[in-house]
Amino acid sequence: MAKQEGSDELRKRLDRLERLTSTREVNEPRLRLGTAAMVAGAVALFVSLSLPWLRGPRKDGAGFDVAPTLGSEELPLRLEPRGMMTGWEVFGAAVTDTRAVLAVFVAFLLILALTLHTLVSDDGRFHVAVQVCAFPTLFLLPILWPTDPESTVVAGPGAIVAFVACLVVGTGAALAKPDD
DSSP states (O other), X not given: OHHHHHHHHHHHHHHHHHHHHHHHHHHXXXXXXXXXXXXXXXXXXXXXXXXXXXXXXXTTSSOOBOOTXXXXXXXXXXXXXXXXXXXXXXXXXXXXXXXXXXXXXXXXXXXXXXXXXXXXOOOHHHHHHHHHHHHHHHHHGGGTSOOOTTOOOEEOHHHHHHHHHHHHHHHHHHHHOOOO
8 A cells, every 4th residue: 555655656757757847948039039138138238338320410411419408508419520329328428418318328237237147047037127228118119219200310220230139138037037
């Protein structure tokens, strides 16, 4: 009788292990894809800050003027020789001017920090936190895009890469979230 009970318990354990193994085999490609997407998105988000975010000549052809929402009257942001502003320069303008643009860069830094922690942690809460930061940032990014129809200033590739990177990081976090 004791031998029969031990055999049934052993059979139940073996069935649970087989189900766990098959579930892991099915979920492994999704988890790897999500992790790769998070890494690629985080790298692209960081690199996007070095790309031009705003570019275009002034009307007199002498350089580049930034929209008044990014600069102040005491400290107008002009990049005469280049005709562009990178994400880091826009970030610096936001820090000195304390505008709403600063929220976008704080969100970027938070996304990057959470993504790095999520990659080394198995806690599903951090995957959700990355999604909560990445997806709303998509709606904050248009704050940076020039809206004046008479201006020749246009959004550069850095802003577009940052938009796509936030989307990729958020989607990757959703895919890589471990099943609890």
